[in-house]
Amino acid sequence: MPMPCPVHKTLRFWVGGLWGSSSFTAQRFLRDFCPPGLGAISAPVNPPTCLSARRNRPEGKVLETVGVFEAPKQHGKYETGQLFLHSVFGYRGIVLFPWQARLYDRDVASPITEKSENVAGHGSKEVKGKTHTYYQVLIDARDCPHISQRSQTEAVTFLANHDDSRALYAIPGLDYVSHEDILPYSSTDQVPIQHELFERFLMYDQTKVPPFVARDTLCAWQEKNHPWLELSDVHRETTENIRVTVIPFYMGMREAQNSHVYWWRYCIRLENLDSEVVQLRERHWRIFSLSGTLETVRGRGVVGREPVLSKEQPAFQYSSHVSLQASSGHMWGTFRFERPDGSHFDVRIPPFSLESNKDEKTPPSGLHW
Secondary structure (H helix, E strand, O other), X not given: OOOOOOOOOEEEEEOOEOOOOOOOOHHHHHHHHOOOOOOOOOOOOOOOHHHHOHHHOOOOOOEEEEEEEOOOOOOOOOOOOOEEEEOOOOOEEEEEEEEEEEEEEHHHXXXXXXXXXXXXXXXXXXXXXXXXXXXXXXXXXXXXXXOOOEOOOOXXXXXXXXXXXXXXXXEXXXXXXXXXXXXXXXXXXXXXXXXXXXXXXXXXXXXXXXXXXXXXXXXXXXXXOHHHHOOOEEEEEEEOOEEEEEEEEEEEEEEEOXXXXXXXXXXXXXXXXXXXXXXXXXXXXXXXEOXXXXXXXXXXXXXXXXXXXXXXXXXXXXXXXXXEOOOEEEEEEEEEEEOOOOOEEEEEEEEEEEEOOOXXXXXXXXXOO
């Protein structure tokens, strides 16, 4: 039986790592200790003993209080400087600024007759985009080694501003987080997040709520690098209780051997909505370019891994890149999963467009303050 959810809850972490080596996740915390309708988490009391997970305590680690849970916002946006716990991946972070994205959810497709197959031969439902809020955030570096459900600590990648068209650079510890994935909390610590950009982007102001406000450098960075930071479209589809979410990002164009090469990054999250354990075994991509080419890519796993999705760790996320010799195109495909009995099934990757920024005047040029 779940314990009643108190109106107040203190947020505690293992020193040196979120939840330590246990499989305790933020999702389980909400499920086990905050059943629906039993109140928000907003002010401190004695922490529940279950958070210590004593049988899984890392050697030499202790619990320390890092903040106080607040009630998640049902309406409106979180402000710059909002501290949060990621509800899926369990890391601590802080909001830099919001993005308004168009969410194309094929699980709630419009009741319109199916469209004819597109030029690449992929039949699909008519899907209407809905506005949805995502946030650019900083990830606490102390939690990065413990985010096992991701192929890497998420990074924003960009093209170097020189002649090498294949040069990609990354700013680690930056992520894009959906509004519903944020579990807000407050802290009295003036530097609650460890990230090399924290004090460059934010400063403490005890008169504000939240008490971390944007420096001019954050505003200038956002404005200058908007082309390769912008999140515009999100695509989602569920097959046999495996939900695939894709977010493509246009990164810019480079000239190579008297031709133009256009680059995109795409971030993919896989979520197991069922209790049955499954493992990703293969990927099958089809990439269509406006230049008329159609490329097929098959391979084992993704980014060198074959992640297992279980009830304890239901999600996996990774990023990859694609380049085209045309200003637009689209991608779609399938992931092949294996069940414990050895049987396989294919999960659809929702088709998504690769579009260049029509109003781009200069290529993205990396870090600018």
